Amino acid sequence: MxxxxxxxxxxxxxxxxxxxxxxxxxxxxxxxxxxxxxxxxxxxxxxxxxxxxxxxxxxxxxxxxxxxxxxxxxxxxxxxxxxxxxxxxxxxxxxxxxxxxxxxxxxxxxxxxxxxxxxxxxxxxxxxxxxxxxxxxxxxxxxxxxxxxxxxxxxxxxxxxxxxxxxxxxxxxxxxxxxxxxxxxxxxxxxxxxxxxxxxxxxxxxxxxxxxxxxxxxxxxxxxxxFVSAKNADYTPDTDLARFLQAGDKPAYIGFGSMLSGEAETLAATVRDAVQRAGLRAVVGSGWSNLRRFLPNSAYIHVVNHVPHEWLFSQMRLAVHHCGAGTAAAAVRAGIPTVPVPFVGDQYFWGWQLHRIGVATPTQNLRSLTAQTLGDAMLQATSPHMVANASRLGTQVRAxxxxxxxxxxxxxxxxx
Structure with a gap:
C-alpha cells in the first residue's frame, strides 16, 4: 500500500x-x-x-x-x-x-x-x-x-x-x-x-x-x-549540556517552542529573574523566539537549541512551556508537572485540561507575566502532590x- x-x-x-x-x-x-x-x-x-x-x-x-x-x-x-x-x-x-x-x-x-x-x-x-x-x-x-x-x-x-x-x-x-x-x-x-x-x-x-x-x-x-517515535528518546547530549545536568539537582525546563514573541528580550529577562527567584536551575529552549540572544549561559541557566523533548524532559523536574499539543504530550509522558504559559489557539485548552487533572499549575497570562508570578508558579509545580500526580499519569501514558x-x-x- x-x-x-x-x-x-x-x-x-x-x-x-x-x-x-x-x-x-x-x-x-x-x-x-x-x-x-x-x-x-x-x-x-x-x-x-x-x-x-x-x-x-x-x-x-x-x-x-x-x-x-x-x-x-x-x-x-x-x-x-x-x-x-x-x-x-x-x-x-x-x-x-x-x-x-x-x-x-x-x-x-x-x-x-x-x-x-x-x-x-x-x-x-x-x-x-x-x-x-x-x-x-x-x-x-x-x-x-x-x-x-x-x-x-x-x-x-x-x-x-x-x-x-x-x-x-x-x-x-x-x-x-x-x-x-x-x-x-x-x-x-x-x-x-x-x-x-x-x-x-x-x-x-x-x-x-x-x-x-x-x-x-x-x-x-x-x-x-x-503518536510518538521511540527514536526521540535515544539521544546523546553535547558535552556542555551533559555537564550542566550533572552539576546539580534536576533543573526545570523553560521554553516556548514554535511560538514567536514580539517581546523576546522582555520574556528572556522574566525567565532569568524567575529562575533566580525560585532558586532553581533551568534548561531554556531558545525556540523560534531565539531567546539565546538575551540569555547567556550561567551556573543556573543553560540554553539549548534543538534537543528532543522526549529525551530532555526525562532529565527535568518540571516544564514551563506554551502548552502546544506536542510539548504538553512530552511533559505528560515524562511524568513531570507543567506550568502553562499559552500564546494562542488550543494552548489555552491544554493548559486548562492539564490543570484540571492535577498535573499543571493554573495557566499563566503571558501579557502580565512577571518574574514573581512565574517563579511562584514554578515552586507550586514542585509540590509533592502535583509531582506525584504527574509521575502517576506519566506511567499510565508511557504504557x-x-x-x-x-x-x-x-x-x-x-x-x-
Whole structure:
C-alpha cells in the first residue's frame, strides 16, 4: 500500500505524523508525508518520502508576532484565515502530485479537507487525525476558545457555533480547492455534519488518560494515544549540556517552542529573574523566539537549541512551556508537572485540561507575566502532590503505544 499523510503547521503538528509514518513504514507500507518544506530533512531522515505543501508558519508568526502572542484571539484568527487562504492556492496541484498512487489518505488540521477531497476524487479511503479534541461535548470547552465556566448546554452549543463559523470563514477556500479538483462544492452548512463527506473515521492523537472519551463522541472516533517515535528518546547530549545536568539537582525546563514573541528580550529577562527567584536551575529552549540572544549561559541557566523533548524532559523536574499539543504530550509522558504559559489557539485548552487533572499549575497570562508570578508558579509545580500526580499519569501514558494502536485501528477499519 501507498499511504499519503498530509499535515502543515509547527513542530507539534508535523512530528506526530512523522512518528505515525515511521510506524506504517516499519509494517511494510510505502509512506509519503506531504508537509511544509521546512520539515523535509526531518521527514526524509527517517526514510519517509516527502512531498511539499506550501506553508510557512514560522514566517506567519514572524510577520505577525503581536497577533499571535496572546493579545487577541480574534486577531490571531484573522491572521490564520488570511494565511490559509493564501497558502491554499497551491494545495490542489501540490496535493494531486503528493497523492499519486495513494491507496489511503490521512489528513490533519488545515489540510484535512484537501486530503478528504483528494480521496473523494481518487476513490480511496480517507482518515482524519486530530491532535486536539475538536468534536463537540458538554464537558470540554472548544479548543480554540479560551476556557471559562459555562453551563453544559451553552458549552455544547458553542462547539457547534464555532465549528460552523470556522467553516463559513474558510468555505470559499475549501470550495475553490474542490473546483480545482473538478469536484462539486460542499454545501453551505459544510461537510463536517456528514461523515460520508469526509470519510467519517477519526484518530485522536492524544491519550484518553489526559482527555477521557466523552459520551457524545461516536464510535467512529478512535483514541489510540499519542503518536510518538521511540527514536526521540535515544539521544546523546553535547558535552556542555551533559555537564550542566550533572552539576546539580534536576533543573526545570523553560521554553516556548514554535511560538514567536514580539517581546523576546522582555520574556528572556522574566525567565532569568524567575529562575533566580525560585532558586532553581533551568534548561531554556531558545525556540523560534531565539531567546539565546538575551540569555547567556550561567551556573543556573543553560540554553539549548534543538534537543528532543522526549529525551530532555526525562532529565527535568518540571516544564514551563506554551502548552502546544506536542510539548504538553512530552511533559505528560515524562511524568513531570507543567506550568502553562499559552500564546494562542488550543494552548489555552491544554493548559486548562492539564490543570484540571492535577498535573499543571493554573495557566499563566503571558501579557502580565512577571518574574514573581512565574517563579511562584514554578515552586507550586514542585509540590509533592502535583509531582506525584504527574509521575502517576506519566506511567499510565508511557504504557500506551499510540502509533501501534493507530495502525491496529486502521486495520480494523479495513483501510490498510
Amino acid at each position: 501507498t499511504i499519503v499523510i498530509m499535515t502543515v503547521g509547527t513542530e507539534g503538528d508535523v512530528r506526530p505524523h512523522i512518528a505515525l509514518g515511521e510506524g506504517l513504514l516499519a509494517r511494510g507500507h510505502a509512506v509519503r508525508l506531504a508537509a511544509d518544506p521546512g520539515f523535509k530533512a526531518s521527514i526524509t531522515k527517517v526514510g519517509l518520502e516527502f512531498s511539499p505543501l506550501t506553508a510557512d508558519f514560522a514566517g506567519m508568526m514572524r510577520h505577525n508576532p503581536q497577533a499571535l502572542d496572546g493579545r487577541s484571539g480574534l486577531a490571531a484568527a484573522r491572521v490564520v484565515v488570511a494565511e490559509t487562504r493564501r497558502m491554499a492556492q497551491d494545495w490542489p496541484a501540490q496535493g494531486l502530485k503528493a497523492a499519486e498512487g495513494a491507496t489511503l489518505l490521512i489528513g490533519s488540521g488545515n489540510v484535512s479537507l484537501l486530503a478528504a477531497s483528494l480521496a473523494e476524487r481518487l476513490q480511496v479511503p480517507f482518515v482524519q487525525t486530530q491532535l486536539q479534541p475538536l468534536e463537540a461535548s458538554h464537558a470540554l470547552p472548544p479548543v480554540w476558545f479560551r476556557p471559562r465556566s459555562l453551563p453544559a448546554s451553552v458549552t455544547f452549543a458553542l462547539h457547534r457555533t464555532l465549528r460552523q463559523t470556522a467553516w463559513l470563514l474558510l468555505r470559499h477556500t475549501a470550495n475553490d480547492m474542490r473546483k480545482a479538483l473538478d469536484l462539486p462544492p460542499y454545501p453551505l452548512k459544510g461537510p463536517w455534519h456528514d461523515p460520508k463527506a469526509t470519510g467519517g473515521r477519526i484518530l485522536f492523537g492524544f491519550s484518553p488518560h489526559v482527555v477521557p472519551r466523552q459520551p457524545e463522541w461516536p464510535a467512529r472516533i478512535a483514541m489510540p494515544g499519542y 500506551e503505544n499510540g502509533v501501534q494502536n493507530a495502525i491496529t485501528q486502521l486495520e480494523k477499519w479495513n483501510v490498510l
